[in-house]
Amino acid sequence: MADITAAAVKDLRDKSGAGMMDCKKALTEAAGDMDAAMDWLRTKGLAAAQKKSSRTAAEGLVGVAVSGTKGAAVEVNSETDFVAKNDQFQSFVREVTQIALAKGDNIDALKAEAMPSGKTVEETLTNNIATIGENQSLRRARHLEVTKGAIVPYVHNAAAPGLGKIGVLVALESEASDEVLQALGKQLAMHIAAAFPQALNEEDLDAELIERERAIAAEKAGESGKPAEIVAKMVDGAIAKYRKEHALVSQLFVMDGKTKISDVVAKAGKDAGAEIKLVDYVRFQLGEGIEKEVSDFAAEVAATAGIK
Structure with a gap:
């Protein structure tokens, strides 16, 4: 059995927002693997679906x-x-x-x-x-x-x-005026900063990431006790939703919460009288995907002085 440290439990709690005991159980189930523990928490509905890579770590x-x-x-x-x-x-x-x-x-x-x-x-x-x-x-x-x-x-x-x-x-590719493109581009850029899309189109999403999400969705759906064919539809539905929410063109515009980005661009082109792509x-x-080492200065001093 892996040795689960208090520091590891705290780290997982900070990343997931789950309770301390749930985090400890997740790490125990995952033999100390942080990513697997996060997946376990998400499967149990105990963690927010937050990407580790969206956190500033450097x-x-x-x-x-x-x-x-x-x-x-x-x-x-x-x-x-x-x-x-x-x-x-x-x-x-x-x-x-x-x-x-x-x-x-x-x-x-x-x-x-x-x-x-x-x-x-x-x-x-x-x-x-x-x-x-x-x-x-x-x-x-x-x-x-x-x-x-x-x-x-x-x-x-x-x-x-x-x-x-x-x-x-x-x-943006277009014959529209620079004024139109700058205004549209600024709105889209602000959306991208806030919404953190993973790819431009659904087909561009990372295949490994999709498979990982599918595994999580399958385990969640399997716990429903429903027939296999219903479980399969639940999984397909969850993946379709994930694709739409993480591909830029199919995301809902953060400024109104209801219009797809592809429709925002199409309307801007129609209003300008020139197609915009x-x-x-x-x-x-900054720091996406980098694990930042957090030092405990007091612990370092104690270790240097030989204090346990």
Whole structure:
């Protein structure tokens, strides 16, 4: 039997919102595996359906930039939020975002590109680590481009122009005016920041994620005691609902709670007298999917002093 620590129970409770005893039981059932324990809680209806990846788990900044029909988003991580307020760090993120805008989003290639100082991105990052005194990393980048239309940027709770903890880019293909596309793009970007879609279309949703949801739905439906054919329909219904709620074009617009995003775009195009296509988007949330280690300073001091 796995040794279930109080820290693990607390971590699961923070992630799930379930009670301490339920979390302990879930971890015991899952032999200490955190993801499996979360699935167990969700199967029993004891946890909120909250994605671990939607939680901020690292510090730093997300940068976004647009030029004409091109846009780029970059995430640079640091150890503390204090560094994100540092002018040197903010300047680095801003400059790297501009390089991604011009050169593309391959991380290895970006690291080899020259900064305005003449040093490469990687050399500058190494220097920043030495001078600021914290580990930092260029984690990811995305580049978007349309042939005709607009790339619309949005930063939620911006720390500085183009910099924040959630950055969004919306790619719209259209002959409509820039004024129309910017207004629509801003609304869509705000929706994306709030609604956290997993893919543009239902068919683009990750197959492994769908299978995991299907397994959870099957176990829940199986506990109903209903005939197998009814259980199968319940599972199919749950997956269909999941797909609609997590694909951007089929999500309900957060600003009215009833109109599908695809219909919002279609209406905007009709009103503008020119078809508008939502062809892609980027949503970077600082620290998505990174497990942040929480240190217990008092425990560290006690351990160093040999106090149990």
